[in-house]
Amino acid sequence: MERYNTREREAHWQAVWQREAAFEAAELPDRPKYYVLEMFPYPSGRIHMGHVRNYTIGDVIARYKRARGFNVLHPMGWDAFGLPAENAAIERKVHPREWTFENIATMRQQLKSMGLSLDWSREFATCQPEYYEQQQKLFLAFLGQGLAYRRKSWVNWDPVDQTVLANEQVIDGRGWRSGAPVERRKLEQWFFRITRYADELLQAIETLERWPEKVRTMQRNWIGRSTGAKVRFRLADREEWIEVFTTRPDTLFGASFLALSPQHPLSAALAEHSPELASFLEECASLGTSEAAIEQAPKLGFDTGLEVLHPYLPEMRLPVYVANFVLVEYGTGAIFGCPAHDQRDLDFARRYALPVIPVVAPADQDEETRAHYVRHLAEEASEAYDGPGVVINSHFLNDLEVEAAKRAAIERLEQLGEGEGEVQYRLRDWGVSRQRYWGCPIPVVHCAGCGVVPVPEEQLPVTLPDDIDLGKGGNALEHHPTWKHVDCPECGAPALRDCDTMDTFVDSSWYFARFCSPFAEQPVDAAAARYWLPVDQYIGGIEHAVLHLLYSRFFMRAMKDCDLIDLEEPFSSLFTQGMVVHETYADEKGAWLSPAEVVVGGGKAETKDGRPVTIGRIEKMSKSKKNVVDTDHIIASYGADTARWFMLSDSPPDRDLVWSEAGIEGAWRFNNRVWRLAKSPERSMAAAGTPMPDGAKEGESGTLLRQLHRTVEGVTQDLERFHFNRAVARVHEYVNALTSLKAEDEAAAWVRRFGVETLVRLIGPMMPHLGEELWEALGGEGLLCDQPWPEADPVFLVEDTITLAVQMNGKLRATIEVPSDADKETAERLALADESVQRHLADQTPRRVIVVPGRVVNIVV
């Protein structure tokens, strides 16, 4: 039997699409646009199954929207700066640029073999000077607006590699590469003022209706808005104040101490005159920052000997501690401790024998219970009470509910001038400086006389030097003999370039906007951006739920404030797909085995030479567990369409997809089945373009026609809702019906031909190569990718008769055929007349009959 040669035919159609420039987009103002984008890949080496899934989903949407008449933009590029390139350079002695572009070449080829409807004419890599020049312009624009600024900040410092580490690069308090204990250092760093938009970014989450609720929640939590008060505690004996932030001003009368962060400026100042404090601060700095270390670390403090005055009770004095659990980054870096109603404060108070003063009690306690509650909490409890209730022991706040007490407390603070209501965010400004070579250079010069001087626009781009020695560790740009030495653009005196590069998240925060006009002389061309943006459908992994997606939202606002774009929200609809996972295999010694080394069948597995294999957990594909399936191998064996079909068929796209050999085999069978169905001559010959014969609506042909239109309707709905697995199931059902159409008359021949043509149109977005192949075989005009989407004819969506379920007391007893327009009385009469119903009814009289037209008849006895 003739077989479908995927390798040859898929390559053929890819070449045709390329030759015809089928997917190159242009701005066509009279047509509705649709911008679909998948998160662009980091060129790490090769495409993995996660990419295949991501780009398959995006391509289905792109091709479907194109068929629906949209002017589709579907571009691709490379997130090409980053640490792995530098590591490869060190390990393999290749230049990061060379390594990166080799990977890009490989991965581009792999993506092309998937048959994606991408506009390759817009391709760029973020490491190209043409791209990062524009990014440097953005940086300078931000600088001009006060959105980029410089300040000293605490960083994770790797003393061996001589570099700053991101939080994610610190594992159990040690540098991820050097293994050396990480130090806290204060360095001059560049920041983007994302906090300026904290409230706006939070508010606007409500408008992102087509984003997953999960992502919206994560962003809300990340921004972390909390309302409370700033309170000034005056130091006894000095005209100085310590500011604290609290969300519980209602518990101020329960305060028994103040605590400063070890990094609080006052802590450092005091340590200058106190060796004991200095050594305590050192101890705090050396403590691990890992989760485990934090969990186990006791609450330690150092009594500074200072005292502050209570803002409401000037006669009351509170001791000031430095405490290891107070974060410098949040609030003011200082807290007041209310042990009765905060667990951490209670732990601390018990350790240092500080007073515990209950000031909130659960409402509706009788006198005795309350007395017991207060005594217990004050004297022995190890758990603080942070529940609701009424305020006690608190002068003017007494008997108020907690929320009312907060308002009253703030009001009094403001009257006294000792504080005011305030909103705090967890969100901090975005530190973008990286002491790395392979990134976008920060376009400023440091001049002894003029300070920080922006590089003038005509001198951009500030390009990375090629002759670089990455072997020395630390910042290679810093070590470069000549690169950093320039004349100050303002005064002409010898000056130094900023040797830091930008965080790679900067590169990905605006690339989607650049795709609208990838070769423009400014970051974005206003007309192109106005036409294409926002991205209508963005697709990617949940791992970017916060950083990338939040930074991009920030960037659009920042660019808007620089008059570079007129947009706030970059992505109107977001879809986060699940991971591709696979069984893990281990041999008798516990060593991991790759799927290629294992033969699986009937729930058992062994190696190819017959040794026993243990089937382990299903996990994300990873090199370390060896449960990786090679994409090239799959595409070479089964073709891209089969891989795509399988990606869509088994699981809903937002859940994890279990890759299985059996699953891909099933998709392969279906691929061939459709090919044979459409290729068999008796099905494709007759009836092209002729009007529907009279008899087609009757009998077997009529049944198939109705199913055809139902399928079109259903698949359309499914694709709109990202229910690809259901669309696949529907197409399966439809193919089953189409194959079993037995009639041989003229009407059947016509329906068969029309049925196959419709099938080809429906599978086009999902299996595009096979679609083109069969479109051609059917004698279709032009390319399938330019054909309109089939329309369901409502006439065929209504049935003459419907099946009605008949229940007795909610249990199914029969099904009956009734005319689809039958009224309640008819349905009830037919149901009661049913033989099976009569048998179950015996002598009983129905007490009640509920008829839901079109659904069910329930007889209650």
Add this chain to the structure above:
RNA sequence: GCCCGUGUGGCGGAACUGGUAGACGCGCACGACUCAAAAUCGUGUUCCUUCGGGAGUGGGGGUUCGAUUCCCUCCACGGGCACCA
């Protein structure tokens, strides 16, 4: 600890707004074709059953004529955040 998800056959999963649970696929079994195998096609496949039925969507309870769907509660798994004052 707090905040989200998710629990349905041997497996992946369907079931729109409370109305025939298990669509479709995988796997398995049997059959057809074949000298044989592969491929292909067909039939069956939730469990129990005395073949009348009965049970069943993580467990328990509730609302309803009727619950996978709504409410309460507990359990398991997954994810996010986490000394955030």
